[in-house]
Structure formats: structure tokens, C-alpha cells
Amino acid sequence: MASDQIQNPKSKIQNQITVALAGQPNVGKSTIFNLLTGLSQHVGNWPGKTVEQKTGTYHYNGVRVNIVDLPGTYSLSANSLEELIARDYIIRERPDVVVTIVDAAALERNLYLLAELLSLPAPVVLGLNMIDVAEQQGVQIEPHVLEAALGLPVVPMVATKNQGVRELMEAVDQVSQACPERRRNRATYAPIRPEIRGDHQAVLAQIQQFIAGAVPDPYPEDWVALKLLEGDEEITSMMRERLDEARWQEVHTILMQHEDAILAVAGGRYEWIGRMVRAAMVRPRMGQVTLTDRVDRVATHPFWGLLVLAGILGLVFWLTYTVGAPLQELLDTYLVQTGAEWVRSALSGAPAWLVGLLADGVIGGAGMVITFLPILVIFFAALGLLEDVGYMARAAYVMDRFMHLMGLHGKSFLPLFLGFGCNVPAVMGTRIVDSPRARLLTILVAPLVPCTARMAVLAVLAPIFFGPYATLVSWGLIGLSLMMLAIIGVALHELMLGGEHVAFIMELPLYHLPNARTIGLSVWQRTVAFLKKAGSIILVVSVVVWALSVLPGGEVESSYLAAIGRLLAPLGALMGLGWRMMVALLTSFVAKENTIATLGVLYGAGEEGARLAEILSGVLTPAAALAFLAAQMLFIPCVATVATIRQETGSWKWTAFSTMLLLVLSFSVGIVIYQVAMLVGWGV
Amino acid sequence: MREKCVPLTTLPRGEVGVVHELVGGVGFRSRLATLGFTPGARLTMLQNFGHGPLIVNIRDTRIALGRGEATKVLVERMTNGQ
Numbered sequence: 001m002a003s004d005q006i007q008n009p010k011s012k013i014q015n016q017i018t019v020a021l022a023g024q025p026n027v028g029k030s031t032i033f034n035l036l037t038g039l040s041q042h043v044g045n046w047p048g049k050t051v052e053q054k055t056g057t058y059h060y061n062g063v064r065v066n067i068v069d070l071p072g073t074y075s076l077s078a079n080s081l082e083e084l085i086a087r088d089y090i091i092r093e094r095p096d097v098v099v100t101i102v103d104a105a106a107l108e109r110n111l112y113l114l115a116e117l118l119s120l121p122a123p124v125v126l127g128l129n130m131i132d133v134a135e136q137q138g139v140q141i142e143p144h145v146l147e148a149a150l151g152l153p154v155v156p157m158v159a160t161k162n163q164g165v166r167e168l169m170e171a172v173d174q175v176s177q178a179c180p181e182r183r184r185n186r187a188t189y190a191p192i193r194p195e196i197r198g199d200h201q202a203v204l205a206q207i208q209q210f211i212a213g214a215v216p217d218p219y220p221e222d223w224v225a226l227k228l229l230e231g232d233e234e235i236t237s238m239m240r241e242r243l244d245e246a247r248w249q250e251v252h253t254i255l256m257q258h259e260d261a262i263l264a265v266a267g268g269r270y271e272w273i274g275r276m277v278r279a280a281m282v283r284p285r286m287g288q289v290t291l292t293d294r295v296d297r298v299a300t301h302p303f304w305g306l307l308v309l310a311g312i313l314g315l316v317f318w319l320t321y322t323v324g325a326p327l328q329e330l331l332d333t334y335l336v337q338t339g340a341e342w343v344r345s346a347l348s349g350a351p352a353w354l355v356g357l358l359a360d361g362v363i364g365g366a367g368m369v370i371t372f373l374p375i376l377v378i379f380f381a382a383l384g385l386l387e388d389v390g391y392m393a394r395a396a397y398v399m400d401r402f403m404h405l406m407g408l409h410g411k412s413f414l415p416l417f418l419g420f421g422c423n424v425p426a427v428m429g430t431r432i433v434d435s436p437r438a439r440l441l442t443i444l445v446a447p448l449v450p451c452t453a454r455m456a457v458l459a460v461l462a463p464i465f466f467g468p469y470a471t472l473v474s475w476g477l478i479g480l481s482l483m484m485l486a487i488i489g490v491a492l493h494e495l496m497l498g499g500e501h502v503a504f505i506m507e508l509p510l511y512h513l514p515n516a517r518t519i520g521l522s523v524w525q526r527t528v529a530f531l532k533k534a535g536s537i538i539l540v541v542s543v544v545v546w547a548l549s550v551l552p553g554g555e556v557e558s559s560y561l562a563a564i565g566r567l568l569a570p571l572g573a574l575m576g577l578g579w580r581m582m583v584a585l586l587t588s589f590v591a592k593e594n595t596i597a598t599l600g601v602l603y604g605a606g607e608e609g610a611r612l613a614e615i616l617s618g619v620l621t622p623a624a625a626l627a628f629l630a631a632q633m634l635f636i637p638c639v640a641t642v643a644t645i646r647q648e649t650g651s652w653k654w655t656a657f658s659t660m661l662l663l664v665l666s667f668s669v670g671i672v673i674y675q676v677a678m679l680v681g682w683g684v
Numbered sequence: 685m686r687e688k689c690v691p692l693t694t695l696p697r698g699e700v701g702v703v704h705e706l707v708g709g710v711g712f713r714s715r716l717a718t719l720g721f722t723p724g725a726r727l728t729m730l731q732n733f734g735h736g737p738l739i740v741n742i743r744d745t746r747i748a749l750g751r752g753e754a755t756k757v758l759v760e761r762m763t764n765g766q
Contacts, residue, residue, distance in 0.1 A: 074715075074718045074719060075714075075718040077714050077718060079711060079714055079715045079718065105744060106743065106744040106745045107744070108720070108743050108744065109719065109720045109742075109743040109744065109745050112718060112720070139744075230714065231710040231714065232714075233710075233711070259710070260713075262710060262713055262714050262717055263705075263706065263713060263717055263722055263723060265717075266714075266717035266718060266722045267717070267722035267723055267724065270720065270722050270725070270743075292746070293730070296730070296731075296739070296746070300731060300739060300748075302733055302736060393748070397737060397739075397748045400736075400737050400748075400750065401736045401737065404750070410737075501752060503712060503715070503750065503752075503753055504737055504748065504749065504750030504752075504753060505715055505716065505719070505747065505748075505749055505750070505753055506747070506748045507719070507745055507746065507747055507748075508739060508746040508747070508748055509746075
């Protein structure tokens with residue numbers, strides 16, 4: 001059946017073919033994708049999904065090859081969104097060739113995906129990657145023997161050393177050749193397909209008989225029958241709709257009798273794999289202790305593992321403060337402020353509103369985007385490096401027991417931790433969380449991690465209000481934020497997932513040397529994504545907030561922003577806060593640091609910190625000051641974070657939900673703190 | 685020599701077991717079966733402190749499992765590592 005599907009006349013005429021790149025996670029698939037496509041990549045999302053889709057092209061033998069990088073999946077069942085995307089693509093889009101990359105060091109488990117791919121009508125080329133790692137572990141594989149056993153091209157590769165890439169291109173070219181006479185070395189593509197075990201063969205035939213004629217195009221009938229037997233949810237509901245009641249009952253009865261068939265089907269596939277590799281693979285004697293095992297004795301230990309994690313995170317933050325923060329200041333002084341001054345002097349004759357719009361609104365917003373870059377690049381590089389060497393899974397492993405307490409997966413820990421530096425990379429970093437709902441939950445709680453900017457505001461204001469108790473109050477408020485994070489996390493987990501237990505099943509990949517190209521590209525792509533998507537939203541919002549703060553009269557005191565602040569005064573009164581404090585809270589939406597600048601303007605203290613301190617300590621009672629700081633810590637994150645939430649969730653609805661949630665939370669906590677503080681007599 | 689079936693959580697570090705059965709929903713069994721936890725597959729316990737998640741080596745892969753998940757994997761314990 002497959003050999004006629006190989007001949008896709010449409011693509012041959014246009015002299016271009018489409019290749020889907022499949023593989024399990026941690027097999028070096030993205031390294032190979034990068035080697036094949038170079039910088040011709042396009043990063044986007046799968047249509048209607050928030051799963052990243054990478055596409056690219058290369059030319060070989062006069063043919064333009066379009067590559068679609070499928071999400072990394074262990075199989076093609078309906079266990080995850082990624083698996084659904086991968087199989088839907090192969091079934092519906094009919095790529096000319098599917099290249100599947102396998103890790104030679106864990107060959108049997110990796111071939112499971114191949115066993116599934118072979119039951120779909122697309123020719124497969126096998127890239128046998130990491131043969132160097134396999135050899136280090138004493139595993140010898142004969143690619144030619146494997147090729148003969150499987151009946152499809154097998155290309156040995158060491159992607160990290162750029163070995164085997166041309167051979168892979170050649171094999172793809174061979175398999176995709178439409179006319180048999182143009183094929184040179186390999187005469188035929190004749191794969192040996194896995195067959196279901198004898199005891200289930202009759203059952204499968206029965207199912208296939210009942211569904212015959214009712215399977216929608218382009219699903220292969222035998223594949224649908226197999227998926228029904230496996231208990232695949234998506235295919236089951238599809239066929240329930242398609243079949244008439246009587247036939248569905250027949251099928252359903254058979255399925256109920258073979259509820260445990262998935263184990264037999266999977267077991268059968270592993271038996272097939274065992275037969276395929278038997279002659280091709282020489283395994284070492286058992287009990288070898290590898291480097292990964294030795295490192296993991298420390299890195300995954302419940303105590304030492306935490307110390308290692310703390311050390312690594314400490315290093316990342318040290319880098320951020322010693323390299324990132326000074327760079328940020330340099331950019332601000334030399335690029336943003338100079339730019340604003342240049343605009344002012346160049347437009348000295350222009351109307352004041354235009355100068356203000358450009359110097360404060362546009363350059364202010366663009367400047368904020370630019371000054372974000374050093375910290376983002378450092379965080380993205382750290383994230384990419386830890387991911388690439390294989391450490392990320394260990395961090396998730398040691399943190400899982402703590403994260404589980406609030407219904408989160410261990411993998412949510414790292415992005416959340418990055419939030420202490422900046423909430424933007426925290427939200428973007430949630431991409432490593434593989435369950436979509438757990439990822440959304442992580443994004444929703446991420447803004448409750450106090451970022452450096454929030455803590456900077458706290459560091460300025462706490463001493464003004466609380467003098468010698470400032471440190472105590474600051475730690476208390478940071479603790480409050482994290483407590484709220486835990487409470488909101490548990491609550492959302494109950495509401496969104498119905499308290500459903502997030503299964504912790506995770507591969508711990510082998511450690512390997514980092515690949516600069518892979519990390520560099522991931523930093524580049526994430527940074528560009530931030531600039532393109534979040535950057536424009538930040539710019540627009542900062543112009544709008546600037547306009548609100550000067551219109552109609554040009555003064556903040558009489559602006560629309562002040563009017564909004566006055567509108568919120570009754571709410572503020574519940575926290576003991578006047579309209580000026582409410583406006584300060586609102587402007588923190590553009591950037592957290594704005595809180596202090598706004599207070600300076602509104603209280604007429606100018607640029608001098610000392611006067612502001614004097615005035616502020618006079619206007620607020622300790623109760624109101626505490627309420628204000630608490631509300632400030634829990635308030636909506638800055639516009640950069642909100643824009644990133646929109647980018648990463650792909651939904652304005654969830655972005656609005658996140659904003660409303662934090663708005664309600666911050667005001668409620670502020671009100672409770674003020675009222676309680678009044679009761680205990682801090683109102684004077 | 686084979687002993688009777690026990691949950692994976694009771695297998696001490698360094699011990700070898702053979703997967704006997706997976707209990708739980710079809711999604712859970714499908715995920716684990718895909719990763720190689722099929723009846724008859726050998727696994728070695730790499731880390732098990734008696735609390736928290738554990739790590740096993742199965743089909744040349746290190747898989748971390750939460751304790752809840754591991755109790756649903758029934759294994760036959762092998763003595764003498766065979």
C-alpha cells in the first residue's frame with residue numbers, strides 16, 4: 001500500500017517535497033533540524049494551538065525540501081496535545097517523507113515511535129543519532145544490519161559533530177524519488193511492519209469489519225481499528241459519531257472485552273522491536289555505571305540535589321546582577337535617555353504634545369523593551385543551556401515533591417524561579433511544562449513571584465514607612481506574595497483541573513555536552529518572539545498611558561489618569577489610600593519603577609528622594625502604608641509581562657482573566673490588611 | 685527465583701524487577717506502556733528513598749515516577765539480580 005503513496009505527482013512537478021521530522025524528546029532532533037535548515041527557519045505556532053511549530057527548507061539534488069519539525073513525542077497515541085498534532089499532520093498533510101530521529105543509546109524505546117509511524121502511509125527514513133554516546137556505553141549497532149531488518153534506510157549520525165547530515169539528505173532524496181528508475185542504490189522501500197500479536201489479530205479483524213466504509217478520509221482503516229483497540233480517546237469518539245448505533249454497540253462490546261489491549265499492543269510492538277534489533281545490536285554486560293548515573297547520585301538526591309539546584313540558580317542570578325543589571329543601566333543612559341534628549345532638542349520648535357509623545361511615550365516604551373534585553377538574553381541562555389545538557393529534568397525531579405503540594409508539576413519550578421528576576425522569562429519559560437493545563441496554571445501564578453523591579457520599589461518605600469522595621473516588613477511581604485501564589489495555585493488547580501492529580505512521569509535524559517548552536521538559536525528565537533509580539537503591545541500601552549497622564553491639560557494632577565485615580569478613591573479609602581496613591585499603583589502597570597516616579601510628581605517632591613520620604617511618611621498611617629505595599633506587590637504585573645502572557649497563552653480571554661484575578665487579589669488583600677491593622681491600632 | 689507481585693514503590697535501590705501489570709486508567713497505562721513499561725520488561729531501581737518520587741532504568745532509559753504513579757506499577761521482584 002505504501003509504495004504507491006510514495007509517488008506524489010503534485011510535489012514532483014513543483015520540484016519540491018515536504019518532509020516531516022519526527023522523534024521522541026531528547027534525541028537531538030532540534031540539533032538536526034538546525035543543521036538541515038540553518039537560518040531558514042520560521043518559528044510559529046501550530047494552527048489554533050499554543051504548541052511551537054518550526055519549519056524550514058534546504059535544497060538537495062535540485063529539489064527544494066520543506067521540513068516541518070513535529071513536536072517531540074514518545075508515541076502517536078492521544079496521550080498529549082503534541083502526539084495529536086504529530087499524527088494529525090502525518091495523516092492529513094501527507095508529507096512525502098517522514099524522517100524519524102532515534103537515540104542509539106536507547107534504541108529499543110526509541111524505535112517504539114517508528115513502530116507506530118510504520119502503520120501510517122508515509123515512507124520513513126531512520127536517523128540513528130548519538131551513535132558516539134551508544135559506543136561510549138558499550139552498545140555497538142550495525143546500521144546496515146538494522147537497515148536490512150527494517151527494510152528502510154538507516155543513516156548513522158552524530159549530529160553534535162555534524163556527522164551524517166548529508167547522508168540523511170541523500171536518503172530522503174532516494175526515498176522521495178517518484179519514478180523507480182531514478183532511484184539509484186536502494187531499489188525499493190519495503191519496510192517490515194509490526195503486526196499485532198496472534199491472540200488479538202482476530203479481534204482486530206472483527207473491529208475492522210464493523211468499521212469498514214465508515215472511516216472518514218484520510219484515516220487508514222486498519223490504523224483506526226488498531227487505535228480503537230488501544231482505547232485511543234480521540235479515535236473512539238470520532239468513530240462513535242460516525243458509526244450507526246447498532247454497529248457502534250458491536251464495536252463497543254468488543255472493546256469492553258479487551259480493555260487491557262493497550263498493554264498487549266504495546267508489548268507486541270516491543271517484541272517486534274526486539275526481533276528487529278537482535279542481529280544489529282551488541283549490548284554490554286549489565287551493571288555498567290555511566291557518567292550520568294554518577295552525576296545523578298548527587299543531582300537527584302533529595303538533599304544534595306537541592307543544594308546543586310540552589311548553587312546553579314545562585315550562579316544565574318549572580319550573572320544577572322553582575323552583567324545584566326549594569327548593561328541595562330548603560331543601555332538606559334546611553335541609548336534611551338540620550339535618544340529622548342536628542343528628540344527634545346531636534347524638535348525644539350515642534351508642539352509640546354508631539355515632543356512629549358515621542359520622547360516620553362514612544363521612546364519610553366521602546367526603551368523599556370530594549371532595557372529588558374540584557375536580562376532576558378541571560379535568562380534565555382541559562383534556560384537553554386540547562387535544557388540542552390539535560391539538567392532541567394533533574395531540577396524538575398528534585399522540586400516535584402514541593403510543587404505537587406499546589407498541584408503543579410516539578411517542571412513548573414524553574415520558570416517560576418526565574419520570575420524572581422523578571423516575570424517575562426518566567427512566562428516564556430513555561431514552555432518546558434508539557435501538559436497544556438499545567439502550563440496555563442503556571443503562567444497564571446507566575447506574576448505572583450516578586451520580580452526585581454517590585455522588590456526595588458519595596459526597598460525604596462519600606463524604609464520610608466517603617467524605618468527600622470523595613471527589613472522585617474519586606475520579608476513579610478515577599479512571604480505574603482509566595483503564600484498567595486501557593487493559595488491561588490491550589491485554588492486554580494481545584495477549579496481548572498478539578499483537583500486532578502498531575503501525573504509525574506518523566507524521562508531523565510543522558511547528560512551531554514551543550515551545543516552552542518542549539519542554545520544560540522533558542523535564545524535568538526525567544527528574544528525575537530518577545531520583541532515582535534510583546535514589543536508592539538508594550539509600545540502601544542506605554543503611549544496610551546503616557547497620553548492618559550498628560551491629557552487634556554498637560555499636567556498629571558488634572559489628567560485623565562488622575563480622574564481614574566479619583567474614581568477609584570472610594571476603593572482606595574477602604575485601604576486608607578488617597579487618589580494619588582491609587583494613581584501610583586496604576587502607573588506601575590507600565591513599569592513597576594514608575595510607582596516612585598509618579599509619587600514624586602503627584603506629591604510635588606520633584607526628583608529629590610529625601611523630600612518624598614518626608615512627605616510620604618507624613619501622609620500615610622502605618623496601616624495604610626502596609627496595605628499599599630501589599631497591594632503593590634500583588635498588583636497586575638507590568639505591561640511587558642501581560643503582553644507576554646497574551647503571547648504565550650495565545651488568548652485574550654486568559655490574559656484578561658489573569659489581569660482581573662490579580663486586580664481583585666491585590667485590592668482584597670490590601671483592604672483586609674488595612675482593616676485588620678486598624679483593629680490592632682496601627683491607624684495612627 | 686520469582687516472588688509474588690509487589691508495587692514498584694517497594695523495590696529497593698539496585699534491585700531488578702519485571703513488570704507484571706499496570707493498574708489505572710487507559711491514559712495512564714498507555715503513557716507508561718509507550719515508555720516501555722509492558723508486561724515482561726525488566727527494570728532496575730536507581731533511586732528510592734521510601735518517600736518522594738523514584739527513578740528506574742527501563743529499556744536503557746531513566747524514568748522518574750511520582751510515588752502515586754509507581755504504586756500502580758506491579759512488578760515481580762527478582763532475587764540474585766536474575
